[in-house]
Amino acid sequence: xxGVTQSPTHLIKTRGQHVTLRCSxxxxxxxxxxxxxxxxxxxxxxxxxxxxxxxxxxxxxxRFSARQFPNYSSELNVNALLLGDSALYLCASSLxxxxxxxxxxxxxxxxxxxxxx
Amino acid sequence: xxxxxxxxxxxxxxxxxxxxNCTYQTSGFYGLSWYQQHDGxxxxxxxxxxxxxxxxxxxxxxxxxxxxxxxxxxLQELQMKDSASYFCAVREFLxxxxxxxxxxxxxxxxxxP
Numbered sequence: 615x616x617g618v619t620q621s622p623t624h625l626i627k628t629r630g631q632h633v634t635l636r637c638s639x640x641x642x643x644x645x646x647x648x649x650x651x652x653x654x655x656x657x658x659x660x661x662x663x664x665x666x667x668x669x670x671x672x673x674x675x676x677r678f679s680a681r682q683f684p685n686y687s688s689e690l691n692v693n694a695l696l697l698g699d700s701a702l703y704l705c706a707s708s709l710x711x712x713x714x715x716x717x718x719x720x721x722x723x724x725x726x727x728x729x730x731x
Numbered sequence: 732x733x734x735x736x737x738x739x740x741x742x743x744x745x746x747x748x749x750x751x752n753c754t755y756q757t758s759g760f761y762g763l764s765w766y767q768q769h770d771g772x773x774x775x776x777x778x779x780x781x782x783x784x785x786x787x788x789x790x791x792x793x794x795x796x797x798x799x800x801x802x803x804x805x806l807q808e809l810q811m812k813d814s815a816s817y818f819c820a821v822r823e824f825l826x827x828x829x830x831x832x833x834x835x836x837x838x839x840x841x842x843x844p
Contacts, residue, residue, distance in 0.1 A: 618773075647832075654836070654837075655836050656820070656834030656835050656837050657832075657834045659832060659833065662825075662829055664829060669827040669829035670827060704773065719764075719776050720776070722773040722774045724772070
């Protein structure tokens with residue numbers, strides 16, 4: 615079975631530009647969460663989407679937005695990029711939104727490495 | 732708010748046992764999970780504790796004490812490939828009937844021959 619896939623793997627942008635990152639969850643998983651991981655830190659929660667609805671939002675500015683499509687894939691959009699947005703962006707999928715562990719665990723994709731110059 | 736504390740670095744030798752501690756302060760807590768992440772890789776789920784006590788999965792075990800807001804990951808029979816970063820993450824309920832994971836900053840484990 616294919617795991618969580620993300621594209622692109624690497625991306626270089628300049629300040630002020632916008633970026634769209636894509637994620638395809640594991641087949642059958644209906645929930646997608648996005649995380650930002652800055653070097654030397656743990657992943658920080660950005661969004662969770664379940665059944666195409668936003669179920670959770672972390673402490674990120676409105677420049678960050680996301681959506682989930684009918685096939686449960688998801689996009690993360692970041693506008694007006696800042697140098698501080700340089701990070702590894704991780705997508706995680708799970709069966710449902712509750713992340714109760716065991717069969718309902720979240721599985722991470724390989725991430726998109728975003729560099730803002 | 733939520734906060735988790737874990738040691739930044741731990742070093743051990745092959746074959747040894749190492750314990751990585753995690754203390755947390757959070758609201759809406761319903762579980763503690765552990766992830767492993769190799770350099771440049773994705774976090775990989777190791778274990779999850781919803782109830783107090785010890786969960787064992789092969790060479791890895793995880794413990795939770797809800798009353799002490801404390802947990803640990805125990806790695807036995809260390810191998811060189813266990814060199815990685817280890818994150819504890821608190822699971823919290825959201826009002827939207829969803830769950831959210833808040834991660835610690837990770838513990839870098841170095842296994843030496």
